[in-house]
Amino acid sequence: MKWVQRVPAVTVPPRDFHLRRKVINNNKKPTFLSELSSTADDWKIKVRVSRIWDTLNIYRNKELISTDMVLIDEKSDDIHASIGKNVAHRFKNILKEGKIYTITNFMVTKNKEKLPVVEKNTLMLQFDATTLVKEIANDDCIIPHHVFEFVNFEDLPNQYGKDVLTNVIGVMTKLGSNEEKTTPQGRVDTVTLHLKDIRGNNVRVTIWDDYVKVFEQKMKESRSNASKPKVVILTSTKVKEFQCEISISTSRSTQIYVNIDILESNELIQSFKDPGEIHKVATSEITKSPVLDMDKKKTISEILEIATTKSDLICNFYCCAATINDILLKNGWFYVSCPHCKRKVSNTSTKFKCDACHKNVDYPTTRFRLELDVRDATNSTIFVVFDDIAEQIAHVKLHDWCIEAKILTGSNIGAKVLIPRIVLTKNDSKWHFILRRKQFPIKVCYTMAINKSQGQSLNYVGLYLPRPVFNHGQLYVAVSRVTSPTGLKILIVEQDDTDAQYTKNIVYNEVFNELPQCNYS
Structure with a gap:
C-alpha cells in the first residue's frame, strides 16, 4: 500500500506584490480622516503630525518596535499611524512633529483593541516601504497643532x-x-x-x-x-x-x-x-538626592550635643567620618512600615494600623533597617540606616534574605512586593520547649511540560503559554488536567512581552476527515 500525502495548493504572491499598489494621482483631492475605510488602498490625506515617538521594547534592551504618530486633519479628527521597525529608518529624517504632509500608499487597518492611542477612532494607518510622504511648505494654520481627549x-x-x-x-x-x-x-x-x-x-x-x-x-x-x-x-x-x-x-x-x-x-x-x-x-527644579556640604562636617560628639540640646534643627543633614565597629542585628534588619510616613505599623489579628497616621494600612511595605555601632576620635554612638544605604553598608543585597514577587491577580496586578522570612511557632508540640522556625511564608509548586502532564488529575493548574501550542490536541490536554474550571489559570504572553487574552488552538482537520461515518438512525 502506498501512502500519498495531500498538500493543499498555496498561491504564492510575486516578489513585487507590495510594489504593485495602485499609483495615486497627485492631483487627487485629499480625503478627510473620517472618510477612510479599509475597503480601498488608493487614499490620499493631508495631515499634520501632532506628535511622533519611538516605541521601544524595555524587556529587550530598548529595541525599536515601531515609530508611531498621531495625525490630525482639517476637521480636527485624529488617527494613530504606525511605521514598523523594518522601514522606520526610511521616514526618520522626513517626518517632523508639527509639520504638514500629504501621504499616499498606506494601509488602513482596524485600530488596536488593547491600549489604543486614539481610542475614539476605530481605524489606524500602517506605513510600509511604498508609502509616499510629501511635506507642504506653506502652513495655512487650518489644521490644529494638537487635539487631546482629556479625562477628568x-x-x-x-x-x-x-x-x-x-x-x-x-x-x-x-x-x-x-x-x-x-x-x-x-x-x-x-x-x-x-x-x-x-x-x-x-x-x-x-x-x-x-x-x-x-x-x-x-x-x-x-x-x-x-x-x-x-x-x-x-x-x-x-x-x-x-x-x-x-x-x-x-x-x-x-x-x-x-x-x-x-x-x-x-x-x-x-x-x-x-x-x-x-x-x-x-520656579522649582528637579533635584537629585541631597548632596552633603563638607562645611557641615560634624564629629560624633557635636552630633550628640545637637541631638541633646535640639539646636540647629533647621539643617538636619550632616557629614560625619567614623569607623563602623559592628552591625547590630538584635532588633532585626527590617520592619513592616506604613507606606506614607515610613513608621512601624502594629499588627492585629486581621489588619495593620499606623499609630502616627491614625488609620488602618491595607498594604504595608517592608523597609530595611540596620543599626551601626560607630566610633570616631571624640565619641561613639549608634547610627540607623535604611533601605539602599543599608545595602551599601552591608555590601550585600538585602533582597538575598527576602523574595521579590509580582502580584498576578486581585486589585494590585503588576505591583512588586517583598516577602521576608517570618518567625513561625508551634505551641501544641510534644516537646517541653517552643519550636520557633524562621522561613518564607510560601508553598512550593511544581512545573511540567504539557506532554508530561498527560494522565494527571490536579486540583490547581497554572498554564503558562509564552507562545501558542504547536501540535494537534495539545491545548486540550493542558486545560483538561484540572478537575474544576475554578482551579485553572492561564497566562498568555505575546511577542512584545505583554499579556494577551487569546491563543491559537491547533487542530488537524485531516484527522477528522479520515474517521468513518456512523449512522445512528
Missing part, C-alpha cells in the same frame, strides 16, 4: 483595570526629587509630581526612565515665565492603583507637554486660585 481626575477610577491609555492635564502643585528605583530591567530614574485639575481634584503622577530627561527639558524650556503656573499634559498614560490610591504612570507611548498654547491650558491657568503655591512650584 474624578473619572480616573473608571479607567483602572481597562486596556486603555489616558490623556490628562493639570496644574503642577508638587514636584518631588529624582529617585532611582529597582525594576526587573535594572535601576531607572523616576520623578513624582502632583497635578490639580480644573475641578480641584488631585492625582499623583510617576514619570519613569527616559521620560525623566524629557520632563526636565520641558521644564527648562518653560522657565522663561517663572510666575506662570506649570500646566502639564501627559498623553497615553496608564491608570494604576497602589495602596488603595489611584495614580498615573507614563507608558511607552507617553508624550509630555508643559505650558503649550491650547484652550484647555489657558482655562486651567485662569481658574487656579492659589498664585503663591503656583509660584513656588513653577
Whole structure:
C-alpha cells in the first residue's frame, strides 16, 4: 500500500506584490480622516503630525518596535499611524512633529483593541516601504497643532483595570526629587509630581526612565515665565492603583507637554486660585538626592550635643567620618512600615494600623533597617540606616534574605512586593520547649511540560503559554488536567512581552476527515 500525502495548493504572491499598489494621482483631492475605510488602498490625506515617538521594547534592551504618530486633519479628527521597525529608518529624517504632509500608499487597518492611542477612532494607518510622504511648505494654520481627549481626575477610577491609555492635564502643585528605583530591567530614574485639575481634584503622577530627561527639558524650556503656573499634559498614560490610591504612570507611548498654547491650558491657568503655591512650584527644579556640604562636617560628639540640646534643627543633614565597629542585628534588619510616613505599623489579628497616621494600612511595605555601632576620635554612638544605604553598608543585597514577587491577580496586578522570612511557632508540640522556625511564608509548586502532564488529575493548574501550542490536541490536554474550571489559570504572553487574552488552538482537520461515518438512525 502506498501512502500519498495531500498538500493543499498555496498561491504564492510575486516578489513585487507590495510594489504593485495602485499609483495615486497627485492631483487627487485629499480625503478627510473620517472618510477612510479599509475597503480601498488608493487614499490620499493631508495631515499634520501632532506628535511622533519611538516605541521601544524595555524587556529587550530598548529595541525599536515601531515609530508611531498621531495625525490630525482639517476637521480636527485624529488617527494613530504606525511605521514598523523594518522601514522606520526610511521616514526618520522626513517626518517632523508639527509639520504638514500629504501621504499616499498606506494601509488602513482596524485600530488596536488593547491600549489604543486614539481610542475614539476605530481605524489606524500602517506605513510600509511604498508609502509616499510629501511635506507642504506653506502652513495655512487650518489644521490644529494638537487635539487631546482629556479625562477628568474624578473619572480616573473608571479607567483602572481597562486596556486603555489616558490623556490628562493639570496644574503642577508638587514636584518631588529624582529617585532611582529597582525594576526587573535594572535601576531607572523616576520623578513624582502632583497635578490639580480644573475641578480641584488631585492625582499623583510617576514619570519613569527616559521620560525623566524629557520632563526636565520641558521644564527648562518653560522657565522663561517663572510666575506662570506649570500646566502639564501627559498623553497615553496608564491608570494604576497602589495602596488603595489611584495614580498615573507614563507608558511607552507617553508624550509630555508643559505650558503649550491650547484652550484647555489657558482655562486651567485662569481658574487656579492659589498664585503663591503656583509660584513656588513653577520656579522649582528637579533635584537629585541631597548632596552633603563638607562645611557641615560634624564629629560624633557635636552630633550628640545637637541631638541633646535640639539646636540647629533647621539643617538636619550632616557629614560625619567614623569607623563602623559592628552591625547590630538584635532588633532585626527590617520592619513592616506604613507606606506614607515610613513608621512601624502594629499588627492585629486581621489588619495593620499606623499609630502616627491614625488609620488602618491595607498594604504595608517592608523597609530595611540596620543599626551601626560607630566610633570616631571624640565619641561613639549608634547610627540607623535604611533601605539602599543599608545595602551599601552591608555590601550585600538585602533582597538575598527576602523574595521579590509580582502580584498576578486581585486589585494590585503588576505591583512588586517583598516577602521576608517570618518567625513561625508551634505551641501544641510534644516537646517541653517552643519550636520557633524562621522561613518564607510560601508553598512550593511544581512545573511540567504539557506532554508530561498527560494522565494527571490536579486540583490547581497554572498554564503558562509564552507562545501558542504547536501540535494537534495539545491545548486540550493542558486545560483538561484540572478537575474544576475554578482551579485553572492561564497566562498568555505575546511577542512584545505583554499579556494577551487569546491563543491559537491547533487542530488537524485531516484527522477528522479520515474517521468513518456512523449512522445512528
